[in-house]
Amino acid sequence: MPVIPDLLHPEPRLWVKEAELRQVLTFAFASGSGSDSFERALEQTGAAPSRFAPDCFAKDLFIEDLVARCFQFSLGARRIKPRRRSLVPLITNPPDDERTVKFRHGILAELVDKPALKASLERAWAAVEDVFAALEGPERGRHHARLERRLEILRAAATAFDVLASSFEGARSGLSLLGQFGSEVRASDGYKNLTELLDHEGHLATVNVRLRLSRDGRLRGFEIVRVEENKSNRYYVSPFGRWFGRLKRFIRGYLFREDEVLGRLVQSVYDGIEPALLLLFQLRRDLEFYLAALGFRAFAEQKGLAVCLPTMRPAEPDTVLPPSRFVALYNPHLLLEENAPRPSDLVIGGSALLLVTGPNSGGKTRLLQAVGLAQLLAQVGFFVPAKSAELVRRNGLFVSVVEEATADAREGRLGTELLRIRRLFEKLDWGSLVIVDELCSGTNPSEAEEIFRLVVDLLTEIEPQTVVTTHFLHFAATLEAERPVPRLEFMQVELDDTQTPTFGFVPGVATTSLARRTAERLGVTKEALRELVDRSKRARSRAG
Helix, strand or coil: CCCCCCCCCCCCCCCCCHHHHHHHHHHHHHHCCCHHHHHHHHHCCCCCCCCCCHHHCCCCCCHHHHHHHHCCEEECCEEECCCHHHHHHHHHCCCCCHHHHHHHHHHHHHHHHCHHHHHHHHHHHHHHHHHHHHHHCCCCCCHHHHHHHHHHHHHHHHHHHHHHHHCCCCCCCCCHHHHHHHHHHHCCHHHHHHHHHHHHHHCCEEEEEEEEECCCCCEEEEEEEEEEECCCCCCCCCHHHHHHHHHHHHHHCCCCCHHHHHHHHHHHHHHHHHHHHHHHHHHHHHHHHHHHHHHHHHHHHHCCCCCECCEEECCCCCCCCCCEEEEEECCHHHHHCCCCCCCEEEEECCCCEEEEECCCCCCHHHHHHHHHHHHHHHHHCCCECCCEEEEECCCCEEEECCCCCCCCCCCCHHHHHHHHHHHHHHHCCCCCEEEECCCCCCCCHHHHHHHHHHHHHHHHHHCCEEEEECCCHHHHHHHHHHCCCCCEEEEEEEECCCCCEEEEEEECCCCCCCHHHHHHHCCCCHHHHHHHHHHHHHHHHHHC
């Protein structure tokens, strides 16, 4: 097997389940296979060890929507959606090894700095995609048509190996593996057999002809001048040899046809390149990871926003962790809105509890998601939605927004709130990032204060970086004044001169939730509701 073109890890290895994928490939080559077979094989692809548990954050950060809608990339005029079954597991399982993140950052930095390598990456993905598109194609009816389909697969594979071997010259990052892989495949006996078969099938002979045309351009004469058969190909058999072979098989009672022999030969050639095809399958996933990252970067730039490769620092126990710093941080989900999101500068203490207050619809929940996504994407080795970012590597991520009631819910709002707090402590590890929206929203203010204090006191013992929103403004002001635990920080939604949220954030505790203004905006005032009641009465009177 040639060098493994693993673009996601500094120590290359085969992450696919070889036996299962080999079976899928063999079946697909023989008779065609729908994309579902390959999608299932993707789900079984392994990944580097990760301390992150996707069930603790993926739903609340809407990771599947992010991948499907914000990570699309362009290939010429085509708009490509990355495969969620391959990309979502990569995004939700950040590797523990910080060398892996540096390795991925090195590739992304080189792709940004060298547009020629980006173009090579796109060509490589398109060539590899053509191989699997041919494999996924359905079997055709007649034997000759089925044989031609397999030859098409082999042609696509040869093209993919050629593209990889001839591209990525001068790459210094992990991209150099692609050229090395392509070159090693082309030097193999399996590839030589492949090219000779394709040459034999596509270049049996060269025929020179002489045409005679009339004045009106019509063909009046046709004469074959010379026929030169491709005798240099090792699969070549002379006309007499072909005739004698058919005669000998007839005399001995063999009934197989020449295309049956060619079919066996095609299968033999496929067997010789199958190990390289296994690697192409894994490589397709890796290529999409980087194309999705570049697509995300291009999407943000279209909205006038930047992305960055963050500075990452290790989290060391028994030390005061440095703060996280963001310049022009934004929520990438908001890129889908008509207007570009307003970015915010943000500093969060390394082991701090940041309490965010402000009116509804002021951007608090969006800020929480932005912080969580920035941390997650940074540890994946992806671009971060900010102009610049300095982050500490976290041992886990827990994100919880207010859960909406469901028909099968066994607990009321208070019970649901208490269960999510318990789940937080069950999943939490030292030095994690904790993000909770509207903590203790499911009960009255007096009970909420007691539970809130309990949570805050216990969280400080395992020193996570915590970002919490609350609508209990009086309680937040009390905490700001008393400072019952160390490293408490406070931030509020910024309001303009007309007391309208700017979707920016400044230090401090909000003094108003703007409930009255929100009620007026939504038509929930005494006058508005009275008008609706009177309308109902008039309608009832007319009906009576």
